[in-house]
Amino acid sequence: MDKTKSYLNVLVMPQSGKELSAECLKQIMNCSYDPIFVADKYGNCLMNSDSFSMATRALGINPPEMVGKNIREFIEAGIYDWSPTLRAIETGTTVTGLIRTINGSEIMATSSPVKDKDGQIIMIVTNIRDKDIVDKYIEELKREKTEIERYKTAAEYYGKVDNLDNNNSVIISESPQMKKIFKFADMVAKTDSTVSLYGESGTGKDVLARYIHHNSHRAQGPFIPVNCAAIPQKLFESEFFGYVRGAFTGANPQGKIGLFEIANKGTLFLDEIGELPLEMQSKLLRVLETGEIQRIGSTKIEQIDVRFIVATNKDLKHKVDQEQFRSDLFYRLNVIPLTLPPLRERKEDIVALAQKFLEELNIKYGLHKIIHPHTTRILLNYSWPGNIRELRNTIEREFITSTDDYLKIKFDTAGTINTNLGSKNRQKKASAYMGTLKSVLKEVEAEYINQILDECNGRVCMASRLLGIHRTVLYRKTKYK
Known part of the structure; x- marks a missing residue:
C-alpha cells in the first residue's frame, strides 16, 4: 500500500522531470465528467474525484466514507452486488459491467489496472456512469447508425432505380399550358401537401415530381421514385415498411429498411398509384394520416416525415366507382391535383424537346446532326400517342440510323412515325431549271x-x-x- 501511495503522492512528468502532487492528480481526475476512484492492488479505496459524489448517491454512501475502506466491505454490507475493481485485480485486465446497488439503481463501471514495468498491478482506476446515461448514449448511437444505413440504402436505391441527372429529367415548358403548370408547381413545392399528377403515359409526370422536390425545402433530402406496378404484390408490405432480422423465412438476415424510412425527410414519388393493391392502400392511408410505420416483425413504431407525390395515367375516380380504389385514400391523395396535357395539345414543346434530345445525342457522340426542316413539320403534325417517350425514341432512332447530318422522318403506311431508313439520295441535287x-x-x-x-x-x-x-x-x- 505504501508503494501505491507513493505513486499517488507524486507523479514524475517524463519530459520535464517535474513532479505533480496528489492535489494536481485530483484536479486532473476532476476534469472528467465520469466519476473516478482509485484503489490499490488489495481493493482499498485511495481517492476519488469530486464528481464521484453523483455515483455514491446511488450507492447510498458518501465519498469520504469510501476512502480508506476496502471494497469487499461494501459488497458484504450489500451496498452493491459485485465489483469490477476486484475482478480487475483477479484477472489483471480491464473489466466492465453493470452494478446493481442497494437503492435499486444500476450503474455501469469500468475498472482498469495500472501496472509497473515488471507487469505487477499497482492500482486500479475505475470510472462510473449512470446506466440511464449509457442507455441514452447507446440509443443515440443506434439512431445514428440507422440514419447512416438509411442514407446508404437510399444511395443504393438511386443507383438501381434512377439518376436524378439522367435524360428523363428534361424540363421543357415552351407552351402556355406547361408554363402555367410549372408556375403552379413552384407554389406547390413550398408546401408539404400531397400532390396527385394525372396524365397519359409519357407526358413527364416523373419530371414534374422531381421538379417539385428540387424546389422544396426537402431538396437536400432523398427523392425516392417507386413504380407501384413493378412490385410483386406479395412483396409490397416488406418493400414499403421493411422488416427486422428474422422476421420471416427467406428474409435478409440483417433486416431491411423500407421505402418509407428511406424517404424520411424527403419525397416519396409513387408512380402508377392506381396499381396499388387494396390491402396496401389501407396501410398507405394510415401512414398518410399518422406518419407512423412499423417494420414487419418489430414492436417498435417509428415516426417518419415524408412528402408524398403520386402519379397515374388512370381515372382514379372511375376506379373508386368500380371499388378498385379506396375512396378515402383517393380523397386523401387528391389534395393538389395536377393534370399534364398530352404532347399533341402543346405543340410548342414538340420542337423544343426534339432539339433538346438531339443536342444531348450530339454531345454524347461528338456529332453535329440537325433536324431537317421538313421533319419539323412532320413532328408538329403527328399525334404522338406515346408522348415525350415516343418523341425521344424517334429522335434517337433516326440519329443512330441516319447516314448523313440530317434527321429526316416520314409516315409509314399505318400513319405512324417511321424513320426514313435506307433512303437513297437524301441530298438530291437540285434540278437544272430553265424557262420563265x-x-x-x-x-x-x-x-x-x-x-x-x-x-x-x-x-x-x-x-x-x-x-x-x-x-x-x-x-x-x-x-x-
Missing part, C-alpha cells in the same frame, strides 16, 4: 408536292395537312380524280 419564273415555280411546286406525297405514302389527307392546303386543291394540282 412562272414555269420554274410550277415545276418546283410539282416536285415538292410529289416529295410530300411520297413521304406520306400517297395519303392525300396527310399530305394536304403538311402542305397547308385543302385536299381538293391538292387533287387539282396533282390531277387526281
Whole structure:
C-alpha cells in the first residue's frame, strides 16, 4: 500500500522531470465528467474525484466514507452486488459491467489496472456512469447508425432505380399550358401537401415530381421514385415498411429498411398509384394520416416525415366507382391535383424537346446532326400517342440510323412515325431549271408536292395537312380524280 501511495503522492512528468502532487492528480481526475476512484492492488479505496459524489448517491454512501475502506466491505454490507475493481485485480485486465446497488439503481463501471514495468498491478482506476446515461448514449448511437444505413440504402436505391441527372429529367415548358403548370408547381413545392399528377403515359409526370422536390425545402433530402406496378404484390408490405432480422423465412438476415424510412425527410414519388393493391392502400392511408410505420416483425413504431407525390395515367375516380380504389385514400391523395396535357395539345414543346434530345445525342457522340426542316413539320403534325417517350425514341432512332447530318422522318403506311431508313439520295441535287419564273415555280411546286406525297405514302389527307392546303386543291394540282 505504501508503494501505491507513493505513486499517488507524486507523479514524475517524463519530459520535464517535474513532479505533480496528489492535489494536481485530483484536479486532473476532476476534469472528467465520469466519476473516478482509485484503489490499490488489495481493493482499498485511495481517492476519488469530486464528481464521484453523483455515483455514491446511488450507492447510498458518501465519498469520504469510501476512502480508506476496502471494497469487499461494501459488497458484504450489500451496498452493491459485485465489483469490477476486484475482478480487475483477479484477472489483471480491464473489466466492465453493470452494478446493481442497494437503492435499486444500476450503474455501469469500468475498472482498469495500472501496472509497473515488471507487469505487477499497482492500482486500479475505475470510472462510473449512470446506466440511464449509457442507455441514452447507446440509443443515440443506434439512431445514428440507422440514419447512416438509411442514407446508404437510399444511395443504393438511386443507383438501381434512377439518376436524378439522367435524360428523363428534361424540363421543357415552351407552351402556355406547361408554363402555367410549372408556375403552379413552384407554389406547390413550398408546401408539404400531397400532390396527385394525372396524365397519359409519357407526358413527364416523373419530371414534374422531381421538379417539385428540387424546389422544396426537402431538396437536400432523398427523392425516392417507386413504380407501384413493378412490385410483386406479395412483396409490397416488406418493400414499403421493411422488416427486422428474422422476421420471416427467406428474409435478409440483417433486416431491411423500407421505402418509407428511406424517404424520411424527403419525397416519396409513387408512380402508377392506381396499381396499388387494396390491402396496401389501407396501410398507405394510415401512414398518410399518422406518419407512423412499423417494420414487419418489430414492436417498435417509428415516426417518419415524408412528402408524398403520386402519379397515374388512370381515372382514379372511375376506379373508386368500380371499388378498385379506396375512396378515402383517393380523397386523401387528391389534395393538389395536377393534370399534364398530352404532347399533341402543346405543340410548342414538340420542337423544343426534339432539339433538346438531339443536342444531348450530339454531345454524347461528338456529332453535329440537325433536324431537317421538313421533319419539323412532320413532328408538329403527328399525334404522338406515346408522348415525350415516343418523341425521344424517334429522335434517337433516326440519329443512330441516319447516314448523313440530317434527321429526316416520314409516315409509314399505318400513319405512324417511321424513320426514313435506307433512303437513297437524301441530298438530291437540285434540278437544272430553265424557262420563265412562272414555269420554274410550277415545276418546283410539282416536285415538292410529289416529295410530300411520297413521304406520306400517297395519303392525300396527310399530305394536304403538311402542305397547308385543302385536299381538293391538292387533287387539282396533282390531277387526281
